[in-house]
Amino acid sequence: MADNNCINLVEMNNISKSFGKVIALKNINFRVGSNEVVGLIGDNGAGKSTLIKILMGVYPPDTGEIFIRDKSILLSHYSAKIAHNLRIEAVYQEKALGEKQPLWRNIFLGRQITNGVGFIDTKKEREETEKIMKNLIGFRSKGFNSESRVSELSGGERQGVAIGRAMYFDADLIILDEPTVALSLREVEKVINFIKQVKDTGKSCIMISHNISEEYSVADRFVILDRGEIVGEYKKEDVTLSELISKLVRISGENAEKVGA
Amino acid sequence: MKLKKTALLNARVYKTYAIILVYVVLMGIFMLTAPKAFTDYKIYLAFLSTVPFSLIMALGLTFVIIAGEIDLSFPSSMALSGFIFMYTYIHLKNSIIALIASLLVGVIIGLINGIIVAKIKVPSIIVTLATQFIWAGLAVILSGGIQINIPASRGSLFYNILVGKIANLIPAQSLWAFGLAIVMAFILNRHRFGEHVMFIGDNRATSQMLGINVDRTIIAVFTLNGALASFSSVLLGLEYVTWWPTQGPGFLLITIAAVFIGGTSIYGGEGTMLGTVIGAFIVGSITAGVVASGAAGFWTQLIVGVVMLFAVLFNTLIKGKQS
Numbered sequence A: 001m002a003d004n005n006c007i008n009l010v011e012m013n014n015i016s017k018s019f020g021k022v023i024a025l026k027n028i029n030f031r032v033g034s035n036e037v038v039g040l041i042g043d044n045g046a047g048k049s050t051l052i053k054i055l056m057g058v059y060p061p062d063t064g065e066i067f068i069r070d071k072s073i074l075l076s077h078y079s080a081k082i083a084h085n086l087r088i089e090a091v092y093q094e095k096a097l098g099e100k101q102p103l104w105r106n107i108f109l110g111r112q113i114t115n116g117v118g119f120i121d122t123k124k125e126r127e128e129t130e131k132i133m134k135n136l137i138g139f140r141s142k143g144f145n146s147e148s149r150v151s152e153l154s155g156g157e158r159q160g161v162a163i164g165r166a167m168y169f170d171a172d173l174i175i176l177d178e179p180t181v182a183l184s185l186r187e188v189e190k191v192i193n194f195i196k197q198v199k200d201t202g203k204s205c206i207m208i209s210h211n212i213s214e215e216y217s218v219a220d221r222f223v224i225l226d227r228g229e230i231v232g233e234y235k236k237e238d239v240t241l242s243e244l245i246s247k248l249v250r251i252s253g254e255n256a257e258k259v260g261a
Numbered sequence B: 001m002k003l004k005k006t007a008l009l010n011a012r013v014y015k016t017y018a019i020i021l022v023y024v025v026l027m028g029i030f031m032l033t034a035p036k037a038f039t040d041y042k043i044y045l046a047f048l049s050t051v052p053f054s055l056i057m058a059l060g061l062t063f064v065i066i067a068g069e070i071d072l073s074f075p076s077s078m079a080l081s082g083f084i085f086m087y088t089y090i091h092l093k094n095s096i097i098a099l100i101a102s103l104l105v106g107v108i109i110g111l112i113n114g115i116i117v118a119k120i121k122v123p124s125i126i127v128t129l130a131t132q133f134i135w136a137g138l139a140v141i142l143s144g145g146i147q148i149n150i151p152a153s154r155g156s157l158f159y160n161i162l163v164g165k166i167a168n169l170i171p172a173q174s175l176w177a178f179g180l181a182i183v184m185a186f187i188l189n190r191h192r193f194g195e196h197v198m199f200i201g202d203n204r205a206t207s208q209m210l211g212i213n214v215d216r217t218i219i220a221v222f223t224l225n226g227a228l229a230s231f232s233s234v235l236l237g238l239e240y241v242t243w244w245p246t247q248g249p250g251f252l253l254i255t256i257a258a259v260f261i262g263g264t265s266i267y268g269g270e271g272t273m274l275g276t277v278i279g280a281f282i283v284g285s286i287t288a289g290v291v292a293s294g295a296a297g298f299w300t301q302l303i304v305g306v307v308m309l310f311a312v313l314f315n316t317l318i319k320g321k322q323s
Helices: A048-055 A080-087 A104-110 A122-136 A154-168 A186-199 A213-220 A239-261 B003-035 B041-066 B074-092 B095-119 B124-143 B157-163 B173-189 B192-201 B204-209 B214-240 B249-261 B274-290 B299-322
Strands: A007-020 A022-033 A037-041 A063-067 A088-092 A173-177 A204-208 A222-227 A231-236
Touching: A007 A048, A022 A048, A022 A204, A022 B157, A037 A048, A037 A186, A048 A173, A048 A204, A063 B249, A080 A088, A080 B124, A088 A154, A088 A204, A088 B204, A104 A122, A104 A154, A104 B192, A122 A154, A154 A173, A154 A186, A173 A186, A186 A204, A186 A213, A186 B173, A204 A213, A213 A239, A222 A239, A231 A239, B003 B274, B003 B299, B041 B074, B041 B173, B041 B192, B041 B214, B041 B249, B041 B274, B074 B095, B074 B124, B074 B214, B095 B173, B095 B214, B095 B274, B157 B173, B173 B192, B173 B214, B173 B274, B192 B204, B192 B214, B204 B214, B249 B274, B274 B299
Parallel strands: A037 A204, A037 A222, A088 A173, A173 A204
Antiparallel strands: A007 A022, A007 A063, A222 A231
């Protein structure tokens, strides 16, 4: 794709964000290259989700700027819809799908195939969903169809549907927020494979996870956030898994000391 | 695996048709206990004349509850906008302007509810409990607590279009109610707006993340409910050519009961217009059925309660089977 020839798919400069007196992010500089999987690591409250929500247009930063494919984003008018139009998709744990709704409604929510007055082409949406299930996420002969409710799916399958949705809408960047929490090992493997698939098709990915070894197995680069600041950034070739873990242990040790003092 | 799928499909279909079955059984019982009344078609025409008032409000309330909210203020919306209709009708002698004024009142009431719930994030049960008192109070103050009659309206074209008898038989308000039910069923199941309402009730965070304007949708749902209560108040005012200050509040519980008997989930995210239509007819038929069966009218509430409990238990059991 021509517009993927930019150096950085996403570039966030000097991003700060406070919620009342709580400083969530301090002068963050964060970037994602094209066809790169970035692992975003940090404790609860480190600011990972805030950073992602700013990138997704859920809320604006207090300061800073965002460039997507080297083009500056007008933050006062930025929204989840515009992020989608720029082919950035997020898959949020627990927040990706509506439990009681059929898969076809989940795939097209917010991007329904409609006629001029907003009525949904349900037949077309069902057909497309069947295609996604077969071709993009390999839900073959599992007893599911486009009418199945999300509540009938396992945790890994749900992540699969959400990732499949992102791929269907041709996302260049897929953001995965804790995609493997509360999944069995076999299900985790499925999700890891979905992410590898994303990378193989030339797309980029941001993966947020508590599980460093899972992250190490898929990411090209690691960014460590600690209480609103980036405290470390490593390429995979420069760091081993055990080195990465010991760096993290040191950071959380320092935090414990500070809290203790 | 195939078996699992069909079983699930059946469970869903069951839920929709079970409620029809409940209605048929109820009518069957009344035919046995009160054969004279219930084998005569006239009683069903009577239902077509009385049920639409609560049914129309129940349609709007179904949207509200599917969105995961509740509205307790629609009966007061009915009282106040009914008064405005009467007042405008008498003073301006123009039925169309009176209708528009009345609808406008409902829209404003709904907008206020919706804005407070969506923007200030006050739980809807508290907001609408408060506004319910305000609008009911305002209706009493403005009217001086006195009932208003518009006997002259009877027989006018406006009257005939809204509550006249089609072919000297079918109450027009039933056609309005059924028409609205069909339109709203299409909006719920086939229109973007209805899908957003279902997802907002199902998982608000998902809706937000996928770019749905949650606040605007919630405001729209409350506004719709307010407007439908106004429309119902106009029909009611014309049908009885009378407005009285406590007209609305009597509809609160039977309308809510109709929605839940119809299978709409209190947890939001699911519900059907067909269920609500049948629910409204079940609730609306019980009074007549109980009285015609020779039991004292005192029994009505008890039986509505039993039917509602059964319907809700049934829906919960089916859901249990699904998951």
